[in-house]
Amino acid sequence: MEYVIDMRNIRKEFPGIVANDDITLQVKQGEIHALLGENGAGKSTLMNVLFGLYEPEQGEIYVKGNKVVNNDPNIANSLGIGMVHQHFMLVDKFTVTENIILGKEPTKVGKVDLQTAAKEVKALSDQYGLRVDPFAKIEDISVGMQQRVEILKTLYRGADILIFDEPTAVLTPQEIVELIQIMRKLVSEGKSIILITHKLKEIMEVCDRCTVIRRGKGVGTVDVKDSNPDSLAAMMVGREVNFTVSKGVSEPKEPVLTIKDLVVLDSRKVPAVNGLNLTIKAGEIVGIAGVDGNGQSELLEAITGLRKASEGSIQLREKDITNKTPRSVTANGLAHIPQDRHKHGLVLDFSVGENMVLQTYYHKPFSKNGILKFSPIFEKANQLISEYDVRTPDAYTPARALSGGNQQKAIIAREVDRDPDFLIAAQPTRGLDVGAIEFIHSKLIEQRDKGKAVLLVSFELDEIINVSDRIAVMYEGKIVAVVDPKQTTEQELGLLMAGGKRGTNDAE
Amino acid sequence: MQNNNKIKLLVPLISVILGLLIGGLIMLISEYDPIEAYAALFEGIVGGPYYIGETVRQMSPLILSGLAVAFAFRTGLFNIGVEGQLLVGWLAAVYVGVFVDAPTFIHIPLAVLAAAAAGALWGSVPGILKARFKVHEVITTIMMNYIALYSTNEIIRKFMLAPGERTENVKESASLASPFLQSITNFSTLHYGIIIALIAAVIMWFILWRTTLGYELRAVGFNQHASQYAGINVSKNIVLSMAISGAFAGIAGSMEGLGTYQYMTINAAFTGVGFDGIAVALLGANSAVGVVLGAALFGGLKIGALNMQSIAGVPTELVGVVIALIIFFVACSYIVHWLINRVNKGGKI
Structure with missing residues (x-):
């Protein structure tokens, strides 16, 4: 069997550390190959070696059977290797077509030939099932579509080996399903894919084989069908990992946070939270499930005092905290793990x-x-x-x-550590590896067991179902259903999040 | 960490050397003798008590205007309005110096505080506009410079005019001039202002690094969003930062009004001291110590240039070129970093 990519015994050192130590990565033609490792395990370094951004101290690289002395990023392009970056490299003010052809523009008499380009983009997007509007501006389209533009960029440049770097981190559950279909389609059209991830579920669902690296060392390559999430996690972390969040039964006591008929306008003065009611009691974790953009951010901003509520009230214990300053809300016993830790947390x-x-x-x-x-x-x-x-x-x-x-x-x-009565955790595990996720979940539950009220907002349904004691589904600025995580399924939640009615209960 | 600090020091140092080298090259092309010129320049900076006195005198307002720029910069604001804040501070100091009667130990602090207050007020206007209406401070501070220039001129003309397009001298009790300092520096114009400038540098460091106010200001400067999340009042801090920055600039004006000149003239154009503050802050990496050193270099070059012209016949403009080159190299410290790396790596350039 010929490997399309064959990296043998790669070693890359930086002053003070060995980032890659004896890693072998062999990707077969037409497979989806996972590259699994914790944050900082050396996945990016290995990919940068493949791209010629770093020169390895040891090891050999063969692409499609030819040995590569790869010290120039342009060689990777000419070899047909393309990267779909986690943080999109797109020009917001340009259209989809302009972004795709950027750097490789077809010209007619010295002018960019946008018509031909748009046709080519259309043909590519039809061939691989990548729905995009060639004339839409990047700033106006969804994150999922932006990612499809990134994929098209690599295809337009003739890539047949695609590297996806943590592609699902920014996507909604629905978009993830679409992406998985796209990846399958790409492979069926003869492309090969390397999927960099630390999400085991995705690997189990879509990958053929998986190479695991841990702290810079290659641990090995396994066939996905012969493995399970537990064994992969153990390979990645180096010890057994506890997936099912272990927690006792919650014992909710008195209400800590009471939200009544809350209306919050977004920056365009449109109600993003529209008559929301929610009570969170001491000693329970309430999870908010919902597709991004249904008012979750505005709700949190209103509770924390960052955005004015135009109607309704928010009560923390017996104090009214509606439209108080962030400092006074904090002083009244609120703690907040913000969604964007770089922008808001630190x-x-x-x-x-x-x-x-x-x-x-x-x-x-x-x-x-x-x-x-x-x-x-x-x-x-x-x-x-x-x-x-x-x-x-x-x-x-x-x-x-x-x-x-x-x-x-x-x-x-x-x-x-501030010992708050009420803790908000917004996307607390986004982009983290299993070890850190385990730690953070256990801390949230520890807070609950101490009798604190916890509000968890997450786009990861697994997390919502595993950690919450009650799940509130948010849709178009309202809580449309409150369900028991033990008696619900991802399918039911998905339906509710999309605005559907509950199947069994409302059947009469 | 240590390595980092070494490079921080090396960058301005190497920039100075590169600036002097290329300046010398330009002198050669213009058929001046660079060695003779630089010898005269050097002598004009430290070659005797008189020159040292003049250099130190020149430093005082530069330290203060540099502190003003650096302070604002540390809190994420670009105060281009130091020039205008300096002018209103100058006028306020002279006003108090001319029209108030008080014993020296009250009169001088009062005049300096008046300058600080005027500068703070002038600086807080762009601060309020930024905090309230999100108007960029670079634009408003530039506008405020022109308003300051023409209003101070008008106020002098209307209320304080003395023969010679200037105000009266400030009263002796408000003057920073020091016969003692003059006598030990061979009758230079050195005055007590340098002490105020050095105290201001300590105050700037103390506010930024030792107080909760400085903590807030720096937090807002680095990351407004996180500061807001943490309950810090971002708008208040923007206004405060501009006011404190303006106060330093205002005191810089009092150096001229109470020290060097003892009066204020009707200015046909900007003094330039405020703008030089930007370069001094850049040279000093926005730290208090760095600003003092940067002001020493700047003040020295400006004073030494006079000697260079009279002894070696090289026009003072060439020192302007050298100063510009130094700033150029500091600003593109990338080039200097690259040079340092090359030297560290292979020992060859």
């Missing part, structure tokens, strides 16, 4: 220690009469770093230098 250029007191710096003992007291600040930081196992060289390291999982652990440490 000041990346601050040290880890400075980030640990982002809401409390003005309190004693961290400051006195407006003067910061650094020794209590860093004492606190060191305590949190060890309690929550935040992997950082020290508390003085900029937060930017930490891996995503450790940044999230730092945020959780800070928020939970």
Whole structure:
């Protein structure tokens, strides 16, 4: 069997660390091959070696049987290797067609020939089932369609080996289903795919074989049909991983957060939250399921004081917190793990220690009469770093230098340590590997067991079903159903999230 | 970490050397003797008490205008309006110096505080516009510069005019001039302003790095969104930052009004000290110590240029070229980094 990509015993060193150590990756023609590893395991380095961005210290690379001395990114293009990036490389103000042809524009008398280009794009998109509107601007189309544009870009350049870098991280469940269909179609048309991911479910569903790397070392390659999620996770992490979130029965007590008839306008002055009612009790985790853009962000912003509510009320314990400032809401016992940890959760250029007191710096003992007291600040930081196992060289390291999982652990440490009555966790495990996910879920449940109220917002249905005690489905700014996670299925949730009625209960 | 600090120091140092080298090349092309010119330049900076006195005197307003730019920059704002804030500060200091009667130990602080308040007020206007209406501060501060220039001129003309297109001298009790400093520097125009400037540098460092206010300001500068999430009032901090920055600029104006000149003239054009502050802050990597060093280099080159012209006959404009080259190399520190890497790697360039 000929391999389309054959990377043998690759070793790549950086000053101080070995990023890739004896990794072998062999991809067969026409297969979907998973590259599995935790964040920082060396997946990106390996792909950058393949692309010629890094020169390996050891090892050989063969593409379609020919040995490659690959030290120029353009060679990868000419060999037919294309990359679908996780963070899209698109020009927002350009149309789909303009983006696809960028850098390889067909010209007619020195002018870009958009008509011909659009025809080619149309033909490609029909051939592979990649629905796009060639004349729509990138800024106006959905994330899923933007990703299809990225795929078309590689196909337009003649790629027959496609690398997908964490492609589902930004997609809704429906878009993920579509993407999987697209990948199958691509393979049936003779393309080969490398799928970089740490989502085991996707590997089980769509991949043929899987190569696992752990801390820079190649662990091995397995046939997916001979393996299961537990064995793959154990290969990736190096120990047994607990998937089924272990938790006792919840014992909800008095209401902590009460939302009544809430209306919140979005930035276009359209009601994004439209008459929402929700109560969260002490000692329970309520999960909000919903397709992105159904008012979840606006709801959270209204609760946390970042956006004005135009009608209705929000009550935390006995205090009315409607339209209070973020600081006063925080002072009343709310903690928030924000959806976008880089934008909202951390000041990346601050040290880890400075980030640990982002809401409390003005309190004693961290400051006195407006003067910061650094020794209590860093004492606190060191305590949190060890309690929550935040992997950082020290508390003085900029937060930017930490891996995503450790940044999230730092945020959780800070928020939970304030001992809030009510904790909001928005997409708390987005982009994290299984080890970190396990840790974060256990912390959320620990908070619940301490009698706190927890609100979990996530686009991962697995997470919602596994962690929540009650699931509230949000659709067009309202809670349209509240279901018991033990008695529901992904199918039922998916239907409710799309605005459908509940099958059995409303059948009469 | 240590390596990082070393490079931080190396970049301006190498930039200075490169600037001088290329400046020398330009002198050669223009048929001047660069060695003679640089010798005269060097002598004009530190070659005797008089020159040292003049250099230090020149430094004082540059330190303050550099601090103003650096402070705003640390909090994510680009204050191009230091020039205007300096002018209103100058006028306020002279006004208090001319029209108020008080003993020295009250009069000088009062005049300096008036300058700081005027500068703060002038700076807070773009701050409010930014916080309220999201108007970019670069545009408003530039506009405010022109408003400052023509209004201060008009106020002098209307209310404070003395013969010679200028105001009266400030009273002796408000003057920073020091016969003692003058006498030990061979009758240079050195005055006590340098002490105020150095105190201001310490204050700037202290506010930014030791107070909760500085913590908030830096947090807002780095990441407005996260600051807002954490409950920090972003608008308030933008206004405060511009006001504090403006206060430093205003005090820079009092250096001229109470120290160097003892009066304010009707200015036909900008003084340039405010704009030089941008370069000083850049050279000093926006740190308090860096600004003082940057101001020393800048002030020195400007003063030394006079000597270079009179001794070596090289026009002062060439020093302007050298200064521009230095700023150029600091601004594209990429080139300098590249050079440092090459040297570290192979020992050859």
